[in-house]
Amino acid sequence: MKPIKVAILWHMxxxxxxxxxxxxxxxxxxxxxxxxxxxxxxxxxxxxxNVQVTFNLVPSLLDQLQLYIDGGTDRHLELSRMxxxxxxxxxxxxxxxxxxxxxxxxxxxPYKRYHELYIKLRDNxxxxxxxxxxxxxxxxxxxxxxxxxxxxxxxxxxxxxxxxFDKKRHFTEEEKHSLLDWQIKxxxxxxxxxxxxxxxxxxxxxxxxxxxxxxxxLCDTDVARxxxxxxxxxxxxxxxxxxxxxxxxxxxxKYEELFGRPMLGMWPSEGSVSEEVANICLELGxxxxxxxxxxxxxxxxxxxxxxxxxxxxxxxxxGQGIKLFFRDHRLSDQIGFVYSGWDTERAVxxxxxxxxxxxxxxxxxxxxxxxxxxxxxxxxxxxxxxxGNDFLSELYxxxxxxxxxxxxxxxxxxxxxxxxxxxxxxxxxWINHNFRIWIGHPEDNMAWELLSMTREALVQxxxxxxxxxxxxxxxxxxxxxxxxxxxxxxxxxEHRGAxxxxxxxxxxxHLEAVYHxxxxxxxxxxxxxxxxxxxxxxxxxxxxxVTPTLDGIVTHFYExxxxxxxxxxxxxxxxxxxxxIVEKIYFAYDRVNIYIRLDFIDKKMIQSTxxxxxxxxxxxxxxxxxxxPVSGNKQDEPKDxxxxxxxxxxxxxxxxRSYLWQNGFGKFGLQISIYENxxxxxxxxxKEPLTFVVYEKNxxxxxxx
Numbered sequence: 001m002k003p004i005k006v007a008i009l010w011h012m013x014x015x016x017x018x019x020x021x022x023x024x025x026x027x028x029x030x031x032x033x034x035x036x037x038x039x040x041x042x043x044x045x046x047x048x049x050n051v052q053v054t055f056n057l058v059p060s061l062l063d064q065l066q067l068y069i070d071g072g073t074d075r076h077l078e079l080s081r082m083x084x085x086x087x088x089x090x091x092x093x094x095x096x097x098x099x100x101x102x103x104x105x106x107x108x109x110p111y112k113r114y115h116e117l118y119i120k121l122r123d124n125x126x127x128x129x130x131x132x133x134x135x136x137x138x139x140x141x142x143x144x145x146x147x148x149x150x151x152x153x154x155x156x157x158x159x160x161x162x163x164x165f166d167k168k169r170h171f172t173e174e175e176k177h178s179l180l181d182w183q184i185k186x187x188x189x190x191x192x193x194x195x196x197x198x199x200x201x202x203x204x205x206x207x208x209x210x211x212x213x214x215x216x217x218l219c220d221t222d223v224a225r226x227x228x229x230x231x232x233x234x235x236x237x238x239x240x241x242x243x244x245x246x247x248x249x250x251x252x253x254k255y256e257e258l259f260g261r262p263m264l265g266m267w268p269s270e271g272s273v274s275e276e277v278a279n280i281c282l283e284l285g286x287x288x289x290x291x292x293x294x295x296x297x298x299x300x301x302x303x304x305x306x307x308x309x310x311x312x313x314x315x316x317x318x319g320q321g322i323k324l325f326f327r328d329h330r331l332s333d334q335i336g337f338v339y340s341g342w343d344t345e346r347a348v349x350x351x352x353x354x355x356x357x358x359x360x361x362x363x364x365x366x367x368x369x370x371x372x373x374x375x376x377x378x379x380x381x382x383x384x385x386x387x388g389n390d391f392l393s394e395l396y397x398x399x400x401x402x403x404x405x406x407x408x409x410x411x412x413x414x415x416x417x418x419x420x421x422x423x424x425x426x427x428x429x430w431i432n433h434n435f436r437i438w439i440g441h442p443e444d445n446m447a448w449e450l451l452s453m454t455r456e457a458l459v460q461x462x463x464x465x466x467x468x469x470x471x472x473x474x475x476x477x478x479x480x481x482x483x484x485x486x487x488x489x490x491x492x493x494e495h496r497g498a499x500x501x502x503x504x505x506x507x508x509x510h511l512e513a514v515y516h517x518x519x520x521x522x523x524x525x526x527x528x529x530x531x532x533x534x535x536x537x538x539x540x541x542x543x544x545x546v547t548p549t550l551d552g553i554v555t556h557f558y559e560x561x562x563x564x565x566x567x568x569x570x571x572x573x574x575x576x577x578x579x580x581i582v583e584k585i586y587f588a589y590d591r592v593n594i595y596i597r598l599d600f601i602d603k604k605m606i607q608s609t610x611x612x613x614x615x616x617x618x619x620x621x622x623x624x625x626x627x628x629p630v631s632g633n634k635q636d637e638p639k640d641x642x643x644x645x646x647x648x649x650x651x652x653x654x655x656x657r658s659y660l661w662q663n664g665f666g667k668f669g670l671q672i673s674i675y676e677n678x679x680x681x682x683x684x685x686x687k688e689p690l691t692f693v694v695y696e697k698n699x700x701x702x703x704x705x
Contacts, residue, residue, distance in 0.1 A: 003404050004356065004358065004359030004405055005370040005371065005406050005407075005408045005413065005417075006355055006370070006371045006405055006406070006407050006408070007325065007370050007372050007407070007408050007410050009056055009206070009290065009375075010041060010053065010056065010375070010377025011208075011374065011375065011377055012037070012055060012057050013058045013212060013378075014029050014033060014058075014064070015029075015212075015484070015486035015489075015503070016060045016064065016211060016481055016484055016486065016506075017030060017074070018072075019506065020510050020512075021513060023067060023071060024073055024074065024075075025067070026074065026075065026499075027075075027076075027502070028075070028076035028077060031074060031076075031077065031183065031187065032076075032147075033378045034183075035152065035183060035186060036151065036381070036387060037152070037377065037381060038065075038190050039154075039189060039193060040152040040154040040155070040387075040389070041377055042194055042197050042202075043193065044154070044396065045202070045392075045396060046197045047396070048397065049400060050399070050400040050401070050407070051407050052203070052204065052409050052412070053407065054204040054206055054409045054411070055204070055206070055377065056206045056207065056267040056377075057194070057208070058207070060210060060212060060481070060484070062191060065190060065191070068184055068187050069188050076146070079094065079095050079098070079099075079143070080143045080147055080176070081177065081180060082143075083173060084136040084137070084173070085136040087136075087139065089131040089132065092131035092139060095139060095143070096121055096130065096142075099142050100117075100121065100146070102150070103382040103383055105383075106385060106386075106387070107382055111149060111168075113169045114142075114149060117134075117138060117141065120133070120134070120138075137170065140171055140173070141169050141170070141171055144171045144175070144179060148161070148164055148165065152387055152389070153386055154389065155186065159182075160175065160179055163175075164179060191258060195259055198259055199259075203409075204265075204410065204411050204412070205259060206263070206264070206265040206410065206411075207254070207255050207263055207266060208266065208268065209250075209251050209269060210247045210250040210251045210254065211247060212269045212485050213244070213480075213484055214272045214429070214438050214485045214488075215269065215273075215277045216273065217272075217448075218238070218243045218244040218247070219241040219244050219274060219276040220237070220239045220276065221237055221239070221439060221448060222237060222239075223276070224434070224440065226274075227426070227427065227433055227434035227435070228440065231436070231439070232440055232445065233440065234445040234446075234448040234449050235445075235449065236448070236453070238448055238451065240455070241280065243480070243483060244276075245280050247480060247483070248280065248284055249284065251263060252284065252285075264287045264414075265286065265289070265410050265411050266281065266288070266289050266290075267289070269484075269485050270431065270485055271290065271292050271374075271429055272291070272428070272435065272485075273295060273324075273427065273428070274427035275424070275425045275427070278322050278324075278425055281322055282319055282320060282322040287411065287415070288315075288322070288323040288324070288411065288413075289322065289325075290324065290325040290372060290410065291324070291325075291428075291429075292327050292428075293326045293328060293329050294329070294428070294430075294432070295326060295430075296316070296326040296422075299422055299425050301426075302424040302425075303422060305423075310420060313362065313371045313372075314368045314420055315368070315414060315418075315419040315420070316419055316420050316421070316422040317422060318423075323414040325372040325374070325410060325413070325414075327372045327373065327374035327375075328371055328372060328373060330354075331351065331355075331371065332373050332374055332375040334347075334350070334354075335380065338681060339384075339391060340380065340383040340384045340388075344391050344394050345394070347391055348394045352398055352402065355405055356404060356405070358371055367418065368418055370413045372410075432601070436494075437489060437495075438485060440492075441491060441492030443530050443531060444488045444491045446525075446530050447487055447488055447491055447507065449525075450511055450525060450526055450530075453525075453526075454479065454511040454514050457514065457515065457520060458475050458514055458518060461475070461518040475513075475514045475517045478510045478511070478513045478514045481510050482507060482510040482511050486503070487506075487507040490531070491530060491531060493569075494569070501529070503531075504530050504531035505529075507530075508526055508527075508529075508530065511526055512526055539690055541692055542562060542563055542589065542692060544561070544563075545562070545588075545589070545590050546560060546561070546562050546563050546588035546589070546590060546595060547590045547595075548588070548597070548652060549652075550644060550645065550652045550653070550654055551646050551652065552646035552647050552648030552650060553648050553649045560586050560588065564586065564587045564588060565584055565587075566584065566585040566586075566690050567583075567584050568684045569583055569601075580682065581600055581681075582601070582672065582682060582684055583599045583601045584599040585670070585672065585690070586599070587690070587692065589668075591657075591697045591698075592656065592657060593654040593655060593656055593657060594656075594657060594660065594668060594694065595653070596651075596653045596655070597651065597653070598650060598651040600649075611675075611676065612629075612630040612674065612675065612676045613627055613628065613629050613630060613674075614627070614674055615627050615672065615673045615675060616672050617669075617671045617672070618660060618668070618670055619669030620659075620660025620666060620668060621661050621662055626645075626653070626655070628647060641656075642655065642658075642659035643655040643656065661694075663696075664697065665694050665696045665697070666693075666694060667691060667694075669690070669691045670690050671683070671688075671690070672684050
């Protein structure tokens with residue numbers, strides 16, 4: 001049997017943090033990920049002769065790297081450079097509040113001095129005199145460690161990094177500045193290294209459209225209705241395929257400038273595709289694009305093709321020559337979200353076993369089989385021990401030596417594997433095969449309205465006989481930046497974080513800059529924040545006694561009226577799995593039982609050929625764990641009758657109050673996890689259990705006494 005082909009693509013992306021018209025980036029993540037991910041990733045892959053991987057880069061990310069080389073800065077870097085013994089209390093407080101933004105388990109706790117400072121802050125965070133509790137020496141050590149911990153293990157033998165790790169504390173101002181200067185020198189090595197390895201055919205390189213826009217929405221915002229027919233769209237329809245074309249063309253020009261050859265492939269921003277986007281790519285000479293497997297299944301249905309006869313693990317061709325890869329989102333998500341919690345040997349063995357199992361399924365058609373594994377190439381590693389170096393080294397070593405597996409670049413796969421025809425292409429992204437993250441919420445729609453309004457103002461200026469070409473060029477750059485996906489990623493209810501207000505301000509700042517350039521007054525709507533701090537609470541408390549029918553379906557509309565509710569969608573974090581299973585958790589009680597209900601985004605998601613289980617951790621007097629198997633009997637109860645459940649369209653479960661508390665009432669906590677085999681693949685709430693109070697019988701406080 002010929003070896004099974006595996007095409008791995010690492011996507012490198014950070015938002016455009018640059019303040020309009022300045023050399024300052026408002027957040028430090030480009031610089032910090034440059035220290036930790038952008039250089040070591042290609043160098044590590046290139047160490048193994050038989051390993052071929054593709055790196056997908058975003059041109060606006062490369063521009064921000066160049067900005068640092070040219071003297072640019074960010075607030076974290078500015079604060080790091082300040083003399084510790086000259087800081088005001090206000091600046092000390094800012095440092096203490098922003099210099100621990102690392103994953104504690106792997107980036108703070110292993111380093112004794114950094115962890116000491118972390119514990120000291122945690123124990124005194126509410127003290128009004130907090131800044132005075134830290135000496136200048138402690139602040140200086142914090143300035144060093146908040147930079148030092150981001151240095152990838154591959155570079156920790158370089159000076160001054162090695163000496164600082166060895167010294168551990170009592171750093172001097174000179175030592176601190178030597179580290180900050182070294183950072184910029186390392187950043188300057190990144191693009192030349194990619195170029196050198198690319199020319200040596202050690203790696204392949206693809207690009208995303210320049211400022212990371214959602215191309216299908218640039219072409220036509222109405223395309224969002226293909227996946228979500230009832231979605232509420234902006235009043236102004238945005239239809240500018242010429243902008244999508246220009247974002248790709250700018251990438252192609254940048255690619256040729258940096259690497260001296262035409263750009264052949266592309267991971268569209270967030271794997272977002274549509275037929276119009278594919279046709280533009282084909283027209284411009286792009287040979288391949290990639291998206292998620294759910295887009296394939298939707299496209300096959302749209303094309304009236306049987307998914308059983310058209311496998312995921314191959315190359316497809318749409319139109320007159322554009323090749324498409326559809327990522328295996330289970331394998332990709334195993335790396336991105338699951339393997340960080342496993343020991344290295346087990347994780348690598350699991351990955352290779354799954355690859356070979358797929359190969360065995362299609363050994364009769366081995367010539368056409370390729371397994372696309374596509375994921376973020378930077379954010380996952382801080383959750384792995386040793387920044388993922390152990391896992392990646394072991395994985396690459398096995399991939400290099402295993403005769404049954406052949407790694408291949410996306411470009412080579414597109415050129416040598418005979419494709420299957422795909423007559424129609426479904427419009428969607430890698431997240432739930434739709435565009436809900438970027439359009440449909442009132443905040444998202446307002447952003448699109450303002451973008452459209454500002455673009456129209458620029459076009460009107462451009463058509464004036466006295467329009468200045470240099471102004472037009474600068475203004476269009478601001479429009480293209482504002483078309484990036486990252487702004488609407490943070491608008492809406494899906495992603496609420498510490499920096500939403502900053503993203504809102506930067507987005508509106510780019511649009512406001514257009515008006516200043518064309519010497520027009522910005523509209524008042526542009527000066528008003530889009531982001532609203534107050535959002536619909538993701539947890540609603542019970543307000544009535546509820547006794548549902550346990551049958552695994554919504555028996556009638558008011559069955560769960562009065563229950564509490566936790567929305568997993570509204571509480572979503574910044575990172576996404578391609579497959580989110582649980583949509584909402586309902587909880588209620590009567591005078592005998594606690595009731596729990598799980599609603600699923602798609603009930604097919606709870607169907608699995610593997611060992612998939614739902615674990616419910618219930619907290620009363622003590623923690624008890626209830627395990628609901630997805631396969632087998634969907635309606636069951638334990639022998640002692642302390643709980644029972646029914647699983648069909650939804651999961652409905654009853655737990656006796658006497659099983660949770662000796663006296664039958666108290667504070668109740670709940671946390672649910674979805675397991676597949678031995679891997680936890682989803683957890684809600686992700687950090688702390690949701691809680692509510694179950695009152696003593698006949699003393700419920702739902703109504704006035």
